[in-house]
Amino acid sequence: NAGVMQNPRHLVRRRGQEARLRCSPMKGHSHVYWYRQLPEEGLKFMVYLQKENIIDESGMPKERFSAEFPKEGPSILRIQQVVRGDSAAYFCASSPPLARETQYFGPGTRLLVL
């Protein structure tokens, strides 16, 4: 059973471009979470999704950020018009249908905005 997969592992974008980060949850997991780790800061929750539904987006910045988890395919975190302050490590986690079980984390995508 493969773990949580994220791609790309590293992403470089220039200011104003779009960044798309992908997350494939573990097999059998229907819950996906996105967290962001800014340089020298702790991990912060961004959004919690189930298939085709956003359950909690209380940690998402109000502008430029969006997330989806379609019926088929990976979860996508999209950042439009990136700025230097978006440079961070973005981690995805998944959990099985019993929603409060352990969250399993992917290796992260490290976004660098030039």
Added chain:
Amino acid sequence: KQEVTQIPAALSVPEGENLVLNCSFTDSAIYNLQWFRQDPGKGLTSLLLIQSSQREQTSGRLNASLDKSSGRSTLYIAASQPGDSATYLCAVIRGAAGNKLTFGGGTRVLVKP
């Protein structure tokens, strides 16, 4: 609003010494608490999960205790090894609702050979 604090922020010990890592949280109404390990440039590995009804969990050289009433958890690592060098994070899930983890800032551990 739940806040999670980890002290110290960094710790350096000689190999063989026991490690004691502290985590405190402001809202005692938690569902569970987890300890994670993060290696530089890598993701998080779950070490131990303690349900709110439990007082401790053990796995090999690792033991985590939970005192909900005082808002504290402690991770003990016995007989530390250089391979234990990493950042250790604690995180809680609120009891009332929701699934999001609230993380502490982490303790960066260096075990010197």
